[in-house]
Amino acid sequence: MNKLKRAMAVLVAFALVSMLFAGCGSKQDAKSSQSSDQSQSGKPAQKITLKMLKGKAAHEVPLDQMDVFKAYEEKTNIHVQWDSPPAENYLERYNLVMASGDLPDVIMDMPRGDLIKYAQMGAIIPLNDLIEKSSPNLKSWMQKRPEIKKDITGKDGKIFYFPMFDELPLGNNALGLREDWLKKLNLQIPVTPDEWYTVLKAFKEKDPNGNGKADEIPFSGNGINMARSLVSAWGVLDTFYTEPKDGGKVHYGPIEGKYKEALAWIAKLYKEGLIDSEIATNDEKAFQGKMGQNVVGAFRGAFGGHFSAFNSTLPKQIPGFKITGTPPMKGPYGDQVHANLDLSTRSTIAAVITKSNKYQEATTKWIDYFYGQEGALLMNFGIEGKHYTMQNGQPIYTDLVLKNPNGLSSKQVRGSFSITQSTGTYVLLKAQSDQVDDPAVKEIKSKYLEPYIPEAKKFVLPNISFDQKDDEVRRQVMADVQTYVDEMITKFILGTEPLDNWDKYVQKVKGMGIDKAIAVYQKTVDDYKK
């Protein structure tokens, strides 16, 4: 026993000492950079390697195993060395990489707040000339849709990142309800708050789930924010927004008079038991549990995780179960606003080129490919024959994707061949969404979303980037404001705080400096509009 311990001690000591002297041993070495930039189109003569940093979403296979990138490497003779930590820990790795000074050639999904800062420090390079010379696909999109150019150009006229955007930008989150319950009670899809009130009251009192118990929860959601979002019917948003009736100036929803009116209505619903009494403590699991117990009549939720999920799995347990969408609620001032919009470009900073990149043109071409017809097809649809076939000039997914023999969802199959289910430097084709969306979701998108986009655009803020100093002010103020607002609004809804105290509440928020934050937003939005 002693001898063993002594032997171990010696071993460990040896290991420690040798490690101390390991020095610059097994460090990853930078791949040897090859000769000059290649400036003509077509395959470069020698294989070049680009280092790229991107988070890997949970359902994706490791990026170097994706069919799309393998095929692309063969085509371009450019090898990508991916540094792809799990997406939920991307930020830690990103910060470490920046701190270590060992920058990769391309960084994807840089946090928006860092963009201006790192541009000013020269960590990332301006892309205007590169795009002009080597990015024909992106250029043509920018001509077709000028907002794309506007989104990515900073106020000094310089472009610092490549965007991701949709062929047809839509949005997410909608109000939904049990179509089977509506039919059973002979009701129409509600539009105004009064109609909603009637429907919810009927859900509560007329026992649509037919079990003889008054256990129905007319309206629920996975958190208090779902109830708060109902304010949009009054023409305010539950955050910073631009007020069309005030010349497009930036307002902060939670202190507006119209917000108070909306709150009064919501609080009334809560008091009468028409909103889930547990909505403030609900989490995703609790909410889904209630849906599965056949007691929830209406809700607000996400297309994929809620609408699609419920419609595809719950009918097995609850016969006749069907969720349908509704148009945005139309409030007393005639506003019908769908607040969760996809803007002309996604907010993600899809890719930046760092100052360490020695192949700037080749990199630009590599990225630009996915904005063009061929590249977008590759990224969205994968390999012809394996993942899709062309029928009448349209790409159609094969059964491997839509009806996978191993029971994988289409999301997972797509995650096996490309990054199309997360973010990237490409255009998301409408054809993809058309084929993978649940029919209810498709209906919602075309009937209840698309027609309302122009109206919503008047309210929703564009993709702005804050100056460093402005951002500090914003964060400093909002840290406390957010806490206070969240507390008070929840209390107003739950009724533990009477709405008579509204004015005191607004005074307090103003005292916390909300006007400074609004000014910051205003300035940044104005700069954007120029």
Add this chain to the structure above:
Amino acid sequence: MADGFATPHEMQRMTKPNPSKRNEIMRSIYKSRYLYVLIIPVFIYYVIFQYVPMYGAQIAFKNFNPFQGIWGSPWVGFKYFTQFFESVYFLRLIRNTLAINIYNIVVGFPAPILLALMLNEVKNRVFKRTVQTVVYLPHFISTVVIVGMLVSFLSPRSGIVNMVIKSLGGQPIQFLAQPGWFRSIYVWSGVWQEAGWGSIIYLAALAGIDPSLYEAAVVDGASRWKRLVHITIPCLIPTIIIMLILRMGGIFNVGFEKIMLMYNPVTYETADVISTYVYRRGILGAEYSFSTAIGLFNSVINFVTLITFNTISRKVSETSLW
């Protein structure tokens, strides 16, 4: 406690007249040279892996961004500390952090000790081993699952607790929406989860008590209760004191994950602690410097508390950290 050992060498040295102070120290070190052999590798580890990186604590005083690095980032002095102290919620956060921790200590510190003592008194080996094993299992259940269970049990609609209340004729209580209930739920569920794991140290200490002490006591006619009070507990006291001092050194540490999962805006009043506030602020935008500054503030308070308790302990009992 293990006492000084007078070796023959030392006895010799002590008879020499007036050694100089420096020589004395050198000789003492020489005398302990084998102990140094043991401790030096550990010391090297601390220097390299704990002390060398400490220059990073500067982040609290700089407007840090990773690209410029720690040395290159601009110095801002106490800016972030001031921001935190000036927050409307500063006092509330401190109050909640302290209140939750003190409640936790009052309830949660004795629990593992009592558990260990009870287990120690059980004669049936099989029963003892079984309980010992089962009771430490909840420690391994992740916080997310524990909170999920709590939410289920406490649900006003369908939770067990409220069903019992209703059957007794009462009104269901929405526990997790009541600021008054938050701390109790937090602390007691923590005891449920951690008492078993926490008792392990005390069980080990109890196993180290010299059985001949008990034998002698039995011969003297001492009852079980007397044995517990006059042997078991006194032998356990040094361990208890050290654990308590260490625990006080964490007076400002309230882990944010469990609170995050359990709280909601309605209970911010009693539930919002320093770590959750910092976390929410981090969502608005990465705030390395801010969170480092708060962490430093926490550490200083913890450290001062530890020193205070250690000093008190040294004066009052024989046990202390140094």
Add this chain to the structure above:
Amino acid sequence: MEGINETFGEKLFEAVIIAILAIVCLLAAYPVILVASSSFSDPNAVITNKVLLWPVNPTQKAYNMVFGHPEIWRCYGNTIMYTLLGTAINVFLTAAGAYPLSRSDFCGRNFFMAIFIFTMFFSGGMIPSYLLVKNLGLLNSIWALLIPGAVSTWNLIIMRTFFQNTIPAELQEAAFVDGSNDLGVFFKIVLPLSTPIIAVMVLFYGVGHWNSWFSALLYLSDRSKYPLQIILREILIQSSTQDMSGGAISDQEMIGETIKYATMVVATLPILCLYPFLQRYFVKGVMIGAIKG
């Protein structure tokens, strides 16, 4: 007679204790049983809170998903290796640091104690540690996982306390008189008598290694070196139904809840088997025979 009364009182005492412990045991067992049952249940039942004690519609699907992952066995192996090697290093270094501190005649005792304790409160943070590991050339190696956390000051103090309070001074003195030096005393007398605390350290450090994932994320870029927890977390997230796109979800994603429980069982089972094995060291009377004469 006094003797009979004491016996009755003692019996009552023990009965009460057994009753209390039994209740505590049940309270502790319940969540554990619930987790295990949920992992074997039909996902719909789990989500709608129908699983109260035993599995509902038992199914193996969650486990199939977990064990079907291509990387799971390699990661299991990695974790076992990291745990064994890491714990050995931990226990040895901690003991080597704790013993000198337990000796009141150790010159420099307070100095070292202060140095060690200070680090419990102040540290440089993630970035300087990362840079240090990088500069030492340890990135992407197993040593990056085992060395930076080699000694926990908390455990060091606990071990020191044990040495101080439990190992009798006379024993060590006797060894000195016999001509032994400090190292001899340490290896031949102190360590063998310290089996309870060594068992505790093996448990604490072992569990720490077993559950760790953050260091691996920071320092490892090679997926083949990943420990178990990282893969389990990925499996878990993958199965969550939080999906922003409009696509329909698979059966796999539906069973997300049960996967959460299955991953916990898979991750924890080996550790649960370790403790009973270590329990025998918590037996009273480890000192018997140690005191000569």
